Amino acid sequence: MQRALALTVLLLALGGLGAETRITVRTPAGDFEVRMTETSVDLQSPSAVRQKILQDLRLLRTRYLSQLPGARDRQQAMALTDELEDLVNLLWQIGRFPTGQWVIVTPGTPPAEEAPPVAPMDPAAFENLVRQVEEESFSDDRLEILRTATLNNAFTVAQVARLMDLFDFGDDRVEVVRILYPRVVDPENAHELLSHVEFDDEKEAVRRIISSRP
Numbered sequence: 001m002q003r004a005l006a007l008t009v010l011l012l013a014l015g016g017l018g019a020e021t022r023i024t025v026r027t028p029a030g031d032f033e034v035r036m037t038e039t040s041v042d043l044q045s046p047s048a049v050r051q052k053i054l055q056d057l058r059l060l061r062t063r064y065l066s067q068l069p070g071a072r073d074r075q076q077a078m079a080l081t082d083e084l085e086d087l088v089n090l091l092w093q094i095g096r097f098p099t100g101q102w103v104i105v106t107p108g109t110p111p112a113e114e115a116p117p118v119a120p121m122d123p124a125a126f127e128n129l130v131r132q133v134e135e136e137s138f139s140d141d142r143l144e145i146l147r148t149a150t151l152n153n154a155f156t157v158a159q160v161a162r163l164m165d166l167f168d169f170g171d172d173r174v175e176v177v178r179i180l181y182p183r184v185v186d187p188e189n190a191h192e193l194l195s196h197v198e199f200d201d202e203k204e205a206v207r208r209i210i211s212s213r214p
Contacts, residue, residue, distance in 0.1 A: 051140055053088050057081050058171050078201055120185050121153045139172045146179050155180050157189040161196050170202040177209050
């Protein structure tokens with residue numbers, strides 16, 4: 001019942017975002033219509049479409065989900081939007097890498113033999129990373145830089161906190177934690193990350209990320 005209520009709110013929110021325009025998209029597989037609340041999105045650009053989906057999800061989170069009557073309803077609705085955002089990002093990654101380069105790690109999968117690096121990113125390299133992030137205008141591009149940085153680096157909680165502060169929106173700061181926290185070398189200091197997000201739902205999302213680490 002509560003899950004159904006959350007889905008209903010999501011649908012109502014979509015209906016209230018603004019005047020809707022139907023755009024016909026012609027593809028080799030045939031024509032289909034896309035309902036859009038704005039027409040400035042470049043539908044031929046996968047990056048632009050992904051960005052629009054994530055913007056809509058964040059708008060739902062901040063403007064509509066807070067109106068749910070109960071804390072449990074809000075938590076379940078937030079979990080749904082988190083799942084949708086992760087799936088959008090997964091589709092984006094699938095489009096960028098050929099089949100065969102994927103390893104699906106499900107709960108219960110034995111950990112990889114290679115251990116993460118023990119030493120955190122050295123100060124000079126970290127300052128270079130900060131500059132790279134600051135040079136990007138869009139949060140998605142900034143987050144992509146951080147995803148790449150996790151491939152060969154580890155971080156302190158203080159470094160993660162500083163990178164969080166480079167983002168204006170709480171949802172993006174939570175995503176920074178989601179990306180970097182598995183590579184944190186001093187998880188005993190994880191509580192310090194909570195002071196770098198403002199709202200209760202953001203703090204709860206950070207707590208979930210922290211508690212989910214083995």
